[in-house]
Amino acid sequence: MTNSPVFLFPGQGSQFVGMGKSLYDAEPKARVLFEEADAVLGRYLSRMCFEGPEEVLKETENTQPALYLCSAAAVQILKDRGVGPAAVAGHSLGEYSALYASGVVDFATGLRLVIARGRAMAEAGRQVPGAMAAVLGLDLEQVDSVCLQVSTDVSKVVVANDNSPGQTVISGHPDAVERACKLALRDGAKRALPLPVSGAFHSPLVQSAQEVMRAEIGQVQLRTPACQLIQNVTARSEAVPESIAENLVAQITSRVRWVEIVRTMAAQGATVALEVGPGKVLAGLVKRIDKDIVVHPAGTAEEISQLAATIQ
Numbered sequence: 001m002t003n004s005p006v007f008l009f010p011g012q013g014s015q016f017v018g019m020g021k022s023l024y025d026a027e028p029k030a031r032v033l034f035e036e037a038d039a040v041l042g043r044y045l046s047r048m049c050f051e052g053p054e055e056v057l058k059e060t061e062n063t064q065p066a067l068y069l070c071s072a073a074a075v076q077i078l079k080d081r082g083v084g085p086a087a088v089a090g091h092s093l094g095e096y097s098a099l100y101a102s103g104v105v106d107f108a109t110g111l112r113l114v115i116a117r118g119r120a121m122a123e124a125g126r127q128v129p130g131a132m133a134a135v136l137g138l139d140l141e142q143v144d145s146v147c148l149q150v151s152t153d154v155s156k157v158v159v160a161n162d163n164s165p166g167q168t169v170i171s172g173h174p175d176a177v178e179r180a181c182k183l184a185l186r187d188g189a190k191r192a193l194p195l196p197v198s199g200a201f202h203s204p205l206v207q208s209a210q211e212v213m214r215a216e217i218g219q220v221q222l223r224t225p226a227c228q229l230i231q232n233v234t235a236r237s238e239a240v241p242e243s244i245a246e247n248l249v250a251q252i253t254s255r256v257r258w259v260e261i262v263r264t265m266a267a268q269g270a271t272v273a274l275e276v277g278p279g280k281v282l283a284g285l286v287k288r289i290d291k292d293i294v295v296h297p298a299g300t301a302e303e304i305s306q307l308a309a310t311i312q
Contacts, residue, residue, distance in 0.1 A: 004086035005085060008089055008090070008274065008276065009091065009094030013281065015057055017053070020046070020049045020050065020066075020069065021049070021050045024050070029080060034069065036111075049070060060122040067277060068100075070299070071090075071101075071277035072101075078298060081308035085227050085274075087237070089231075089232075089265070091258055091281075097277060101276070103223055103225060103226040104222050104224075104225050113213075117252075120209035122199070124199055125197075125206070126199075128200070128206070130200020132201065133194050134167065135184045136166060137166055139166070142187060142188075151176055155173040156204065156205075157171065160256065163258050164289050165259065171203040177194070177200075202255055210250075213248065213252055221241075222244055230261050235260035235261045266290045266292065273294070275298060275299065
């Protein structure tokens with residue numbers, strides 16, 4: 001891996017009202033992306049990012065394109081300042097921002113895929129109600145065991161996100177998630193917190209969204225990445241467009257292997273990463289996984305200007 005930083009892209013949950021506004025104000029090329037997104041979506045996604053309301057912004061079909069847009073605008077400004085990635089990875093939805101940053105898709109293609117993904121996942125949540133919860137204080141193997149113990153043929157729960165040592169997100173039928181939380185607490189978990197989500201993402205319950213995305217991804221031409229692209233499903237660098245496509249489809253119902261992704265980057269020599277997009281969620285996770293990787297925020301024009309002076 002070169003001296004260039006790793007670009008990390010946040011997923012759903014990092015959104016906030018006001019995100020992207022400094023990027024829009026500071027850079028004409030970023031402004032073009034916001035205007036293009038409004039045109040593609042047929043409504044003012046940019047205004048939703050800047051002004052909310054929060055209840056509307058946090059709806060899955062809005063959150064996903066909004067986060068992709070803000071991350072892509074940050075990528076544009078970073079590259080204009082001469083800062084490019086040695087490798088990219090995104091957490092769940094953030095993987096689509098990573099596709100854009102690595103040149104696998106252009107902005108409009110990535111946006112259309114994300115719009116389809118958000119709508120398909122929201123609809124899957126309406127068709128098959130599900131729940132998610134964060135389990136704190138148990139290791140991954142313990143949480144896997146809990147899920148296996150409480151699942152039945154008709155009520156299942158699985159690990160959705162391996163976020164950091166001691167922080168695992170589970171997903172499945174509401175009653176199975178509830179049983180898993182109770183058992184996890186009995187097994188020594190510090191906390192088991194229900195999450196405010198609209199479906200059982202990264203679980204078999206959103207199979208219908210996976211089929212939608214299989215069709216959507218099958219209609220686009222993915223390019224070979226210009227840098228290392230480390231994907232959620234394998235936690236490995238993937239360069240073959242056909243494999244990248246297969247992993248994107250599988251990602252809908254598979255776990256996010258974030259701990260493994262960060263360790264893969266560390267093993268390849270990464271020491272500096274940028275959290276490209278809203279929030280600082282990933283910086284906290286990375287710190288708990290590998291303290292030798294320093295993560296800098298790169299979600300606002302001010303943060304990017306500071307970085308550009310020191311990172312090339």
